[in-house]
Amino acid sequence: RGPPVTMDQLWNITQEALHWLIADTQEGLVEFTDWLDGAMNTTGHLYGNITAAMRDESASIIPAVRGFMEAVDWTEPLLMGILAFHAFFISFSIVVCYKGNEVLQFSLLCFMVMLVMAAQPINTYLANNWETVATQPYFDKNGSFISAVFSGPLLCVGFMFLVSLLVGNVRMLKKTVVMKAKGKGQGKQEGEQSKEKKESKKTK
Incomplete structure (x- = not known):
């Protein structure tokens, strides 16, 4: 050491x-x-x-x-008609979402998807025959104008429908969970009451 x-x-x-x-x-x-x-x-x-x-x-x-x-000349009849359609459709969609009618919301969502899918053939027709519906060739081959004026607002409404349906499903799920919890609580109370009755009978 x-x-x-x-x-x-x-x-x-x-x-x-x-x-x-x-x-x-x-x-x-x-x-x-x-x-x-x-x-x-x-x-x-x-x-x-x-x-x-x-x-x-x-x-x-x-x-x-x-x-x-x-x-864009917004006073043209075609564009005024599109704007009027959007105003009516958006107002009606807001009322439907406020009422919470999920069946009607889903139906309107399907209708909106059909309109968006039909935008391309409509644009092709209007691009080839723009003289009959407008004073200027708004409808290009790429579909930029019809996407901004027609499809864009419809997609915004569709997003609103999706959010409303999601919120409705969450509320329905919450109600189901609460009802199940109440049912279990009532079952426990009934079981305890039945046990108390049986015990009281035995003591007598």
Whole structure:
């Protein structure tokens, strides 16, 4: 066995270990702060690039929408008819969703899907015979105009129907769970009452 370790030697070893631990911790903190600064700078640059892109995109979309609204003659009978149809259909759809008639909602959703699917052949016909229905060739081969004027609002209404049907199903599921819980509670109460009656009869 070697010589025993004195208190002074143990104290020196402890001091050296503490100094090494403090130095290593400080070095790790410096490295972490450097990494955090770099990450924050990178995130800041990324956020700045995203916001700049969104500003550029919004700046390019707003003039395009404004130019589209100004280029279209909304007083033409065909466009006025489409707008009137959308006004009636959207109003009727809101009433149906408010009433919560799921069968009628599903029927209107199927009808809307049929109209959206029929938009392409309708656009082809109107693109070839635009002189008979409008003063300008609005209906292009790609279907951009009819998608914005006819299909787009219908898809928004369809999304509203889907949300309404989902909410209705969730409410129905909640009612079913509550009714099952009440049924189980009533069954337990009836069982306890029957047990009490049997015990009272036995005591008599």
